[in-house]
Amino acid sequence: xxxxxxxxxxxxxxxxxTSGPAFAVRGDANKSITLVGVEPEEYVKIVxxxxxxxxxxxxxxxxxxxxxxxxxxxxxxxxxxxxRVTTASEGSDTLNISGIFDLGNxxxxxxxxxxxxxxxxxxxxxxxxxxxxxxxxxDIFQAERIAQQITAETGLVADSWIKTxxxxxTALAAQSFSxxxxxxxxxxxxxxxxxxxxxxxxxxxxxEIGILRAMGTSRAQIMRVFLIQGGLVGLTGSFIGSAxxxxxLAGWGLVARNADGTQLFAIEMDYRLFLWAAxxxxxxxxxxxxxxxxxxxxxxxxxxxxx
Amino acid sequence: xxxDLLRLEGVAKSYGSGIVETEVLHGIDLDLRQGEFxxxxxxxxxxxxxxxxxxxxxxxxxxxxLFIQGQDTALLNEAALTxxxxxxxGFVFQHHxxxxxxxxxxxxxxxxxxxxxxxxxxxxxxxxELLDKVGLSKWADNRVxxxxxxxxxxxxxxxALAMNPPLVLADEPTGNLDTKSADGVFELMRQVNVAxxxxxxxxxxxxxxxxxxxxxxxxxxxxxxxxSRSG
Numbered sequence: 001x002x003x004x005x006x007x008x009x010x011x012x013x014x015x016x017x018t019s020g021p022a023f024a025v026r027g028d029a030n031k032s033i034t035l036v037g038v039e040p041e042e043y044v045k046i047v048x049x050x051x052x053x054x055x056x057x058x059x060x061x062x063x064x065x066x067x068x069x070x071x072x073x074x075x076x077x078x079x080x081x082x083x084r085v086t087t088a089s090e091g092s093d094t095l096n097i098s099g100i101f102d103l104g105n106x107x108x109x110x111x112x113x114x115x116x117x118x119x120x121x122x123x124x125x126x127x128x129x130x131x132x133x134x135x136x137x138x139d140i141f142q143a144e145r146i147a148q149q150i151t152a153e154t155g156l157v158a159d160s161w162i163k164t165x166x167x168x169x170t171a172l173a174a175q176s177f178s179x180x181x182x183x184x185x186x187x188x189x190x191x192x193x194x195x196x197x198x199x200x201x202x203x204x205x206x207x208e209i210g211i212l213r214a215m216g217t218s219r220a221q222i223m224r225v226f227l228i229q230g231g232l233v234g235l236t237g238s239f240i241g242s243a244x245x246x247x248x249l250a251g252w253g254l255v256a257r258n259a260d261g262t263q264l265f266a267i268e269m270d271y272r273l274f275l276w277a278a279x280x281x282x283x284x285x286x287x288x289x290x291x292x293x294x295x296x297x298x299x300x301x302x303x304x305x306x307x
Numbered sequence: 308x309x310x311d312l313l314r315l316e317g318v319a320k321s322y323g324s325g326i327v328e329t330e331v332l333h334g335i336d337l338d339l340r341q342g343e344f345x346x347x348x349x350x351x352x353x354x355x356x357x358x359x360x361x362x363x364x365x366x367x368x369x370x371x372x373l374f375i376q377g378q379d380t381a382l383l384n385e386a387a388l389t390x391x392x393x394x395x396x397g398f399v400f401q402h403h404x405x406x407x408x409x410x411x412x413x414x415x416x417x418x419x420x421x422x423x424x425x426x427x428x429x430x431x432x433x434x435x436e437l438l439d440k441v442g443l444s445k446w447a448d449n450r451v452x453x454x455x456x457x458x459x460x461x462x463x464x465x466x467a468l469a470m471n472p473p474l475v476l477a478d479e480p481t482g483n484l485d486t487k488s489a490d491g492v493f494e495l496m497r498q499v500n501v502a503x504x505x506x507x508x509x510x511x512x513x514x515x516x517x518x519x520x521x522x523x524x525x526x527x528x529x530x531x532x533x534x535s536r537s538g
Contacts, residue, residue: 211404214365215418216393216470218386302365305400306356 002133004154010137010146015042016130018120024067024113026075026083033071034111035085037120046134049101049114051262055079056099060116064098068109072100085113091123102260187280191288194233198226198292202299209296210304219297226293227286234285238278246274311374312473312506313339313362318371320357331357332529334371341473342504344497346517349526355510356478358526362508363476364392376473393422397467399496401479403459405451411438411462412447418469437465441495457488464495468505475499477509481516493519 005014018037023030040060044050049066050058056079058066065085067077075083079097086092095115102109121127135158137146143160150158162169202209209222249267256264315337321330331354339345349355360366361373364380373380375395383391397418405414415434420426438447441461446454451462460480467475477496481489493516499505509520517523525533 207404208406211398211400211406212417212421213389214363214392214398215421215466216389217421218389220386221421300366302360305365305404 005133005135005150008146008149008153010139010142011135012138013042013045013134013136015039015046015134016117017043017132017134018117018124018126018130020087020120020124020126020131022085022087022113022123024071024075024083024085026077026081029075031071031074032111033085033113035087035120035123036112036114037117037124038114039117040114043114043134046136049103052101052103052260053099054102054260056097058101059098060114061098062116062119063094063096065095065113065115065119066099066101067097067113068111069100069102070106070110071113072097074110085115085123087123087125089123089125091125093119093123095119104258104260187284190234190237190281191284194230194237194285194288195291197233198230198289199295201229202226202292202296205296206299206304209299210301213299213301214305222299223293223297226296227289230285230287230289230293231282232285234281234283234288235278237285238274238281241281242274242277311338312341312343312376313337314372314374315362316372316374318358318361318368318373320354320361320366321369330369330529332361332368335529335531337524337531337534339474339506339508341506342500343522344500344507344520345509345522345524346520347508347510347524347526348512348514348517353526354529355526359476359478359508359510362474363396363398364388393418394470395472395474397470397472397475399460399463399467399475399477399480401482403451403456403463405459405462405466407450407452409451410448411443411451411454411458414451414462415465415469417466422470434465434469437468438462440468440499441465455488457484457491460484460488460492461495464492464499468499468503471503472505474506474508477507479510479512481511481513489513489516 002014002016005011015038020035022033022035024033038060040049040058044058053066054069056066060066067075072078077083077097079100081097082094083097084092084094103112115123117130121129135146135150137143140161144162147158147160147163150156212222246269249269253263253267258264315335318332318335319330320332321328323329335358347355347358357366361368364375367381375391378391380388380391406417409417412431412434415437416426416430419430419433423430435444435447438444441464443454443458443461443465446458451459454462460483464480475496480496481492484492496507496509497519500507509516511517522536523533524531
């Protein structure tokens with residue numbers, strides 16, 4: 001089943017998980033917890049638990065577990081201490097606390113105990129079984145389609161983040177739409193800017209254009225000069241814009257941090273985006289230059305030289 | 308005539324249309340032979356510049372025929388006219404119209420660059436030769452804004468000669484110059500005429516300069532009223 005999921009196009013990681021209710025006991029303290037059995041190597045690809053460890057290390061083995069900061073407080077335990085886990089199915093085991101995490105959510109910090117998948121299966125009396133599988137995909141907006149595909153092919157219940165967070169997704173979709181609209185208008189205003197600058201330069205240079213025409217410069221040559229100029233303006237603009245944008249983002253990444261030092265939100269800078277921006281800007285520049293270039297190429301040399 | 312460089316047959320030019328149509332040139336017949344050094348004179352508004360623009364293929368006649376080296380120019384399209392203009396005709400204007408952003412040498416190279424697309428050593432050599440001929444070797448690498456008016460007009464003449472055209476049209480080439488510089492520029496054109504058999508047609512207001520040409524064509528109210536050869 002897992003292999004089947006893993007082979008699906010667009011799927012990057014499959015992490016099986018077994019979870020269920022249990023009690024954590026240490027001395028007099030007895031706390032209700034959620035036992036989460038995972039394969040740590042796969043799980044960290046989905047939730048960066050390793051970055052959230054505030055004490056000890058992320059080591060989840062048959063005898064080691066990691067617990068949240070709140071639970072550690074409630075149990076009065078620190079890294080290296082032991083505690084006992086019991087379940088309704090009479091499973092019971094003593095585990096060593098290898099690390100303490102802070103996931104930034106009090107409920108989770110209080111309840112979740114991450115243990116090895118097999119340990120959880122034994123304790124919950126679910127040997128060989130998993131209660132859920134977390135799946136990551138390359139394109140997050142394809143999640144719903146892939147979820148439907150999983151359901152169709154395996155008969156499992158598959159929920160995408162889009163479905164489980166419908167409102168959030170709607171907000172995100174609206175945001176990306178308004179993003180697109182803003183980009184189109186920014187592109188348009190840049191095009192008009194370039195076009196008006198070039199029209200002015202055609203007027204200013206009309207004598208030179210006239211004399212070049214008298215020397216035997218063809219209309220096509222004159223036109224090419226202005227198209228190239230438009231393209232160069234666009235390209236140069238995109239370099240300056242990319243440098244500024246990249247600089248601001250890097251600066252923002254340094255400033256906007258959570259209390260624990262991790263980034264407030266992940267900012268991805270893909271060099272391909274910059275290449276795209278340069279290509280689009282050059283194209284916009286050339287298109288914006290079409291009107292001024294035609295104007296320049298159609299100047300009457302007699303009028304241009306005399307005027 | 309076989310050695311006609313330029314022939315005009317009944318060339319007329321009018322501007323506007325309908326009731327406001329005004330004809331500025333009426334039925335001009337004119338021949339220019341290879342190696343001629345001719346002055347075109349006449350009062351302001353007589354149509355001298357219009358005639359020069361027609362001969363320079365910058366404008367098209369409303370009626371009549373214009374032949375350059377036997378080629379009927381009415382049969383050529385815009386691109387072919389542009390090519391013929393680049394190869395056969397050099398222009399010198401009252402104002403030099405050099406391109407301010409470039410050096411004297413680069414300005415002289417400009418027509419070669421237009422014709423061939425990419426600068427090369429040969430162009431550079433040719434331009435340097437021409438600047439030497441007009442006596443400006445020393446100023447080759449100066450920006451054209453940093454030299455005197457007479458020198459600028461010499462650069463403009465060197466530029467007009469870059470493609471070694473059979474015909475050079477000059478519209479008041481000395482109009483902006485003091486007498487001494489004007490004499491120098493005129494002498495330069497004369498030298499080129501003698502050395503290369505380049506045909507010159509010079510529009511001028513200056514009767515003194517006109518007298519020194521081989522031929523004087525006088526235009527009044529769009530008609531040739533006198534055409535005399537001396538010597």
